[in-house]
Amino acid sequence: xxxxxxxLFGVLLxxxxxxxxARSLPRVVLGLLMLGNAANLAILASGRVLGTVPPLIERxxxxxxxxxxxxxxxxxxxxxxxxxxxxMAYILVLTWAAxxxxxxxxxxxxxxxxxPGLPAPSPEAAAAAEPAPxxxxxxxxxxxxx
Amino acid sequence: MRTDWLIALPILIPLLxxxxxxxLWGRARAQRVVTFVAAAALLLASAALVAATLExxxxxxxxxxxxxPFGITLVSDLLxxxxxxxxxxxxxxxxxxxxxxxxERREAEGWHPLLAALVFGVCGAFLTGDLFNxxxxxxxxxxxxxxxxxxxxxxxxxxxGVKYAVLNLLATTVFLIGVGMLYGLTGxxxxxxxxxxxxxVGNDGAVGAVAFLLLAGFGAxxxxxxxxxxxxxxxxxxxxxxxxxxxxMLTKVGVYAIIRxxxxxxxxxxxxxxxxxxxxxxxxxxxxxxxxxxxxxIRRILSFHIISQIGYMLVGIAIATPLAxxxxxxxxxxxxxxxxxxxLVAGAMRRTGGSFALAHxxxxxxxxxxxxxxxxxxxxxxxxxxxxxxxWGKLVVIQSGLEGGAAWLAAVAxxxxxxxxxxxxxxxxxxxxxxxxxxEAPPDLGGTTRLLMLGPVVALALVTLxxxxxxxxxxALALAAGEQLAxxxxxxxxxxxxxxx
Numbered sequence: 001x002x003x004x005x006x007x008l009f010g011v012l013l014x015x016x017x018x019x020x021x022a023r024s025l026p027r028v029v030l031g032l033l034m035l036g037n038a039a040n041l042a043i044l045a046s047g048r049v050l051g052t053v054p055p056l057i058e059r060x061x062x063x064x065x066x067x068x069x070x071x072x073x074x075x076x077x078x079x080x081x082x083x084x085x086x087x088m089a090y091i092l093v094l095t096w097a098a099x100x101x102x103x104x105x106x107x108x109x110x111x112x113x114x115x116p117g118l119p120a121p122s123p124e125a126a127a128a129a130e131p132a133p134x135x136x137x138x139x140x141x142x143x144x145x146x
Numbered sequence: 147m148r149t150d151w152l153i154a155l156p157i158l159i160p161l162l163x164x165x166x167x168x169x170l171w172g173r174a175r176a177q178r179v180v181t182f183v184a185a186a187a188l189l190l191a192s193a194a195l196v197a198a199t200l201e202x203x204x205x206x207x208x209x210x211x212x213x214x215p216f217g218i219t220l221v222s223d224l225l226x227x228x229x230x231x232x233x234x235x236x237x238x239x240x241x242x243x244x245x246x247x248x249x250e251r252r253e254a255e256g257w258h259p260l261l262a263a264l265v266f267g268v269c270g271a272f273l274t275g276d277l278f279n280x281x282x283x284x285x286x287x288x289x290x291x292x293x294x295x296x297x298x299x300x301x302x303x304x305x306x307g308v309k310y311a312v313l314n315l316l317a318t319t320v321f322l323i324g325v326g327m328l329y330g331l332t333g334x335x336x337x338x339x340x341x342x343x344x345x346x347v348g349n350d351g352a353v354g355a356v357a358f359l360l361l362a363g364f365g366a367x368x369x370x371x372x373x374x375x376x377x378x379x380x381x382x383x384x385x386x387x388x389x390x391x392x393x394x395m396l397t398k399v400g401v402y403a404i405i406r407x408x409x410x411x412x413x414x415x416x417x418x419x420x421x422x423x424x425x426x427x428x429x430x431x432x433x434x435x436x437x438x439x440x441x442x443x444i445r446r447i448l449s450f451h452i453i454s455q456i457g458y459m460l461v462g463i464a465i466a467t468p469l470a471x472x473x474x475x476x477x478x479x480x481x482x483x484x485x486x487x488x489x490l491v492a493g494a495m496r497r498t499g500g501s502f503a504l505a506h507x508x509x510x511x512x513x514x515x516x517x518x519x520x521x522x523x524x525x526x527x528x529x530x531x532x533x534x535x536x537x538w539g540k541l542v543v544i545q546s547g548l549e550g551g552a553a554w555l556a557a558v559a560x561x562x563x564x565x566x567x568x569x570x571x572x573x574x575x576x577x578x579x580x581x582x583x584x585x586e587a588p589p590d591l592g593g594t595t596r597l598l599m600l601g602p603v604v605a606l607a608l609v610t611l612x613x614x615x616x617x618x619x620x621x622a623l624a625l626a627a628g629e630q631l632a633x634x635x636x637x638x639x640x641x642x643x644x645x646x647x
C-alpha cells in the first residue's frame with residue numbers, strides 16, 4: 001500500500017509540474033491543486049496507512065501496541081486540506097480578476113508589473129518603458145489636486 | 147503562569163484586533179481606534195516579553211497544558227522576542243503612515259483587518275515551537291498578504307498578485323512535503339524534540355532530502371538567489387505602507403525559519419549545508435545588488451535591495467558560529483527598521499515629487515531638505531556607513547566571516563556594500579540634486595499629511611540612529627541571542643523540561 005501511495009505521489013507531482021509549466025493560468029492553478037494533494041498524500045503515508053492495530057491502549061497497558069496506526073498525520077492532513085481549499089478559492093478569484101482585466105489567461109500577457117523594456121540604460125528610457133496609464137494618471141491626479 | 151500569558155499575548159492581541167476590526171466593517175473611525183490600541187498594546191506586550199526572556203532565558207509555554215512533544219508549544223528565546231518587538235514597531239509605524247494618503251479607499255477594502263491578520267501570522271511564526279504550526283502561520287501570513295497586495299486592484303497589481311500567489315503557494319507546498327517526510331522519519335514535529343531525534347534517524351540521505359526541501363521552501367519565502375523572482379515582480383506595485391510592512395517582515399520570516407531550523411534541527415547532519423548556504427548567500431547578495439543597480443525606479447531599486455540584504459543574513463547562518471549568528475540577528479533587526487523606513491520615505495518622495503520614476507523626479511532637496519535628511523539616514527545605513535546601524539551589522543557579519551574561515555564571503559559582502567552605496571547615491575543624485583523636471587510640480591507636503599507621513603519616518607530614523615550610536619545594549623542582546631542559538635540546550639530544556647521524555 002505504501003508503495004502504491006509513493007507511486008501515486010510521484011505521478012501527482014509529475015502531473016503538477018507539467019501543468020504548472022504551462023502558459024495558461026487555469027492550468028497553473030490546477031497544477032497547484034495537484035501539488036497540494038501530492039503533499040497531503042506524503043503526510044498521510046507517514047502515519048502507516050494499513051496498520052492492522054487500532055491506536056487504542058489496551059486495558060492495563062501504558063502505551064499503544066507496536067505497529068499501531070498513527071492518527072496524527074490524518075489530523076495534519078485535514079488542516080492542510082482546509083488551508084489549501086481557502087487559498088485555492090482565493091487564487092481562482094485572482095485568476096478570474098486577471099482574466100477580466102487582461103482579457104486572456106495567457107501568462108505571457110501579464111507584463112505590466114515587469115514591462116519588456118526594463119531594465120533600461122537611462123532613467124528616461126526606464127520611465128518610458130513603465131506601463132503608462134496608471135503611473136501617469138496618478139501623477140495627473142496629484143497635479144490636478146494642486 | 148505569567149510567562150504563559152506573555153508568550154500568548156503577541157498572538158492574541160492582533161487576533162483580537164483582526165476580529166474586532168472585521169466586525170466593525172465600514173466604520174472606519176472605530177477600526178482606526180482598534181488598530182492603534184492594538185499596536186500600542188502589542189508594543190507593550192512585546193517589551194514585556196523581551197524583558198522576561200532576558201530575565202529567565204528561553205521561556206516556553208504548553209497550550210492547554212499538554213506536555214511538550216504532544217501539545218502545541220510556544221517558545222520565546224531572545225531572537226523570537228526581539229523579532230516580535232520589531233514587528234510591533236512596524237505595525238505601529240505602518241498603521242500611522244497609512245492614514246496619510248488614500249486612506250478612505252483602502253479602509254473600505256479591509257485594510258485594518260488584513261494588517262492585523264498579517265501581524266497575527268508573523269508573530270505566530272516567530273513564537274511557535276512546532277514545525278507544522280509554522281506551516282499554518284505561514285499560510286495565515288500569506289492569505290493576509292495576498293489580500294493586502296491587491297488592495298486598490300489596479301491592473302499592475304493583479305499581474306503582480308498572480309505571480310506572488312502562485313510562487314509563494316508553491317514554496318509553502320514544498321515546505322509541507324518536507325514536513326510530511328520529516329514526520330515519517332522521526333514521528334515528531336516539535337522543534338526541540340526534532341533536535342534530539344534527527345541525529346538518531348541514521349538515514350542521512352533522507353534527512354538531507356528533507357533539509358533541502360525545507361531550505362527550498364524557506365528560501366523561496368526569504369527570496370534567496372535562485373528563488374527570488376516573485377519579489378521584484380510584486381513589491382513595487384503595492385501601496386507604500388503595504389510595501390513597507392511586506393519589505394520589513396515577510397522575507398524576514400523566511401530568514402527566521404532558516405535560522406531556527408538550521409541552527410536547531412539540522413546542525414551537522416549534512417556536510418553540504420554550510421556550503422550551499424554560503425554559496426546561496428553570496429549569489430543572493432550579488433544578484434540583488436546588480437538588479438538594483440540596473441533599475442531607475444525607486445521602488446524597484448528598493449525591492450532588489452531587499453534580496454541583496456537577505457544574503458548578508460544568510461552569511462551569518464552559513465558560518466554558524468555564535469558570533470556569526472549574533473551578526474545575523476543584529477543585521478535582521480537593523481534591516482527591518484531601515485528597509486521599512488526607505489519604503490515609507492519613498493512614498494513621501496512620490497507625494498512631493500509626483501512619481502517613483504527617477505526621470506520624473508528632481509529638485510527635492512531645494513523644496514524639502516528635511517525629506518532629504520530623512521532619506522539619507524536609512525539609505526546610508528543600508529549601505530553600511532558608520533556610525534549608522536548598518537555599519538555594526540555588517541561589521542559583525544564580516545568579522546565572523548574572517549574568523550570563521552570564510553574570507554571570500556566577507557570579501558563579497560564588502561564589494562556588495564559599495565554597489566549598495568552606488569544605487570543609494572543614484573536615487574540621491576536623481577531625486578534630490580538634479581534640476582526639477584519641466585511642468586507643474588505637485589503641492590508641497592504639508593499639514594496633517596506631512597505629520598502622518600514623516601512622523602513614523604522620523605521615529606524609525608531615530609531607532610536607526612540609536613542602534614548606531616548607542617550600540618552596546620543591542621550588540622549585547624544580539625550576542626546573547628547568538629549564544630542561545632548556537633548552544634541549543636537552553637531551548638531544548640525549556641521546551642522538554644530537562645531530561646524527562
